[in-house]
Amino acid sequence: MRKKGKIIITAGCIFCFLCICYIGVSLYFYRVFYPNTFINGMDVSGQDPSEVRKLMEESLKDYEITVVSVDGEEVIQGSAFDFEYEYTSVEELKKEEQGWQWPLKMFRKTDYQVSPDAKWNQAKLDEKVNQLLCMTQEMTAPKDASLTINEDGFHLTEEVVGNTVKKDKVEEAVTKAVTSGETKLILDEEGCYEKPQVTVNSPEIQDQLKKVDELCNAEVVYDFHGNEEKIGKDQIRKWVRKDDNGELYVSWEAAYDYLDSLADKYDTVNSYRTFQSSRGYEITLEPGSYGWGTDVSEETDLLIDDIKNHRVTSRQPAYYMTPYDYLDPNSPDDIGFTYIEIDLSGQYLWYYKDGSLFLSTPITSGTMSTGHGTPAGVYYIHNRLQNTILVGDDYRQPVDFWMQVVGGVGIHDSKWRYNYGGTEYLNNGSHGCINTPYDAVKSLFWNVEVGTPVIMYY
Structure with a gap:
């Protein structure tokens, strides 16, 4: 009996010791978080809730919110409206953990997510919001798209989005964002702008466009x-x-x-047109x-x-009208490499064929003093005739070779003329035609095609 009593006493002592240890540990974990406990990703194992709250609030001390408008970004510092965070829920988490459950939670990972409670001076926040550029600048009002069709034609005017903000909506959106702890607010996404009622994608515009298209x-x-x-x-x-x-x-x-x-x-x-003359300089040709x-x-x-x-x-x-039928496709212009060039001031003619000089000769053109001067410009050979008669108001003149250039003006032989070039054309020229020595005009006649460009300039 005596031995049995000792065992009972010993067991009672052990039980009392264990109870005391359990109670002690329970009291400890009523004050600190269990091992393997995380709040918002931060390890708070064995830490006092007040210290955890202080650390978490310290991490959010420099709060600011960026307000994004259609014209740019502006930042409002939390310190400007006495903003601060409070993690009061941290203490509540610890109370809910109940220290007596430590045997069950000692070796189990626990991850909490908590949101801070924010407080600020609303009057100061409103003041800062109303000082934003998007609230104070001159604003462009939105304008509806329109489609009109009248005697002046088709007119589709796209909508103007503008940048007119709804000031009450901006204040509301900023307050909501601050309340949620947001650090960036895009005003357009929050419906803070006045919008056009009709856009180019509106049914009334699209229906008209469909009929037009x-x-x-x-x-x-x-x-x-x-x-x-x-x-x-x-x-x-x-x-x-x-x-x-x-x-x-x-x-x-x-x-x-x-x-x-x-x-x-x-x-x-x-x-x-511009043209590189046979004289070696660039000139501007008349139409x-x-x-x-x-x-x-x-x-x-x-x-x-x-x-x-x-x-x-x-x-x-x-x-x-199209250029010469035989125009070289490699030509940089529509005159090409085969053409007749006539310098009316210098009274001289050149004929180039495929880029090479075929013949050159002095000529006599229309008489300047009587108003029969040969017209300058870029023309072409209209036709070629042999043994024809040139008829004017006061003359009928047979010629052997005739190449019409423009109107009644052409290139032809002139057996009655003995002097060519010089100043003959000023007072003793033709009625406008290009008088050409017989051998030269004959050679030209048999080697030139209808359509060949004729360039004449003073």
Whole structure:
């Protein structure tokens, strides 16, 4: 019996010791976090909640929020509106852990996520918000998109977004962001701007565009002697008009005006040119009848037909005049390497064939003193005739070789003339033609083609 009593006493002592240890450890863990405990990713094992709270609040001491407007970014410092964080929930977490559960939680990882409680001076925050540039600058109001079609054509005006802010909305959005601890606020995403009610994507605009585009599905790519010009939907839209009944159509006149502008850009007929003369210097040539000449009226008819039939095609425009048929494709211009050059001031003619001088000769041109001066410009050989009669108001003159250049002016032989070149043309020249020595004009006649450029200048 005595031995049994000792065992009971010993067991009781051990139990009391264990109870005391359990209670002691429990009391310890009522004050600190269990091992393997993390808050917002930070290891807080064995740490007092007040110390943890202090560390967490210290990490967020320099809070600031960046406000992003359509005009840029601005930063509001937390210190400017007495902002500070409080992690009061850290103490609540510790209370919920209950220290007596330490045997169960000693070896188990626990990861908490807590949000801070923020406090600030709202009046100071509102003041800072209202000092932002986006709130104080001159603002551009939004403007609706519009589509009009009238006698002046098709006009699509895109919407203007502007930068007019809703000031109450900005204040509200900033306060909400600060409350959530956000460090960046994009005003446009928060609906802080006045917006146009009608945009180019609005149904009322798209419905009208669909009707217009049903007329504009053609595409014509022009080859203006090596220069590409594309006419597609965007260009054809500009030619759409409404008739008196409100029906849409593509204006012939508008298409003509556009093609006429392309002709002005690329045509060389009746245009000035630069030219390297046989005298060795560059000159500017007067306009003439030779070169590229677009038949704008005919081409407009063709283009309107393409548009009506929604064709997609490539071609050269219709021309009423094209350069020399035998123009070398390697030529840098439409005069090429085969041409007749006549210096009317120097009274001299050169004929170049395939880049080489074929013949040169003095000539006598139209009489300047009587108003019959030979016209300067870039022309071409219209025709070649043998044994013909030149007829004027006061003359009938047979010639053996005739090459018409422009109107009644041509290159021909003149057996009655003995002197060429010099100043003969000033008072004793022709009625405008190029009088040429017989052997020279004969050689020229048999070696020149109809269409050959003729360059005449003073």
